[in-house]
Amino acid sequence: MSREPRLDPAVQHPTKLAVVAFLSGCAEADFKTVRDRLELTDSALSRTLSGLEESGHVTVRKGFVGKRPRTWVSLTGEGRTRLASHLAALQQIAADALAAVPETTA
Structure with missing residues (x-):
């Protein structure tokens, strides 16, 4: 059963879209890598991840490497499906916009 592509309001903000797009290219990424690659502040990424986790797009896993706390994030299966639908809609x-442009002769 195929779904009609549609825009996903949960990822329309450029920062949220950048995060899910980045995560779509990997199984899991640590917080620092996402922050640095997308050039976000800790607080901006934290808020963004909270919203994406609440909407079911990402999962957040916390743990330790040695004695240092670490946070890893990954795109859920539903998040991948919704991103694909969002991109297809875009x-x-x-x-449609290109098709609506009349041809001009030069």
Whole structure:
């Protein structure tokens, strides 16, 4: 059963979209890597992850490496599905816009 592509309001903010897009390329990433690669502050990433976790897009796992606390995040299966649908909807919007542009002769 295939779903019609649709925009996902939970990832329309550029920061949220950047986080889920980054996480789509890996199984799991540590907080520091996501923060540094996306050039976010700790607080901005923390708030973003909280919202994405609440919406079911990501899971957050906390643990230790030696005696140092670490946080890892991963995209859920549902998060991957919703991201794919969101991107397909964006592509369709762009394709529809291009199709609506009249051809010009030079």
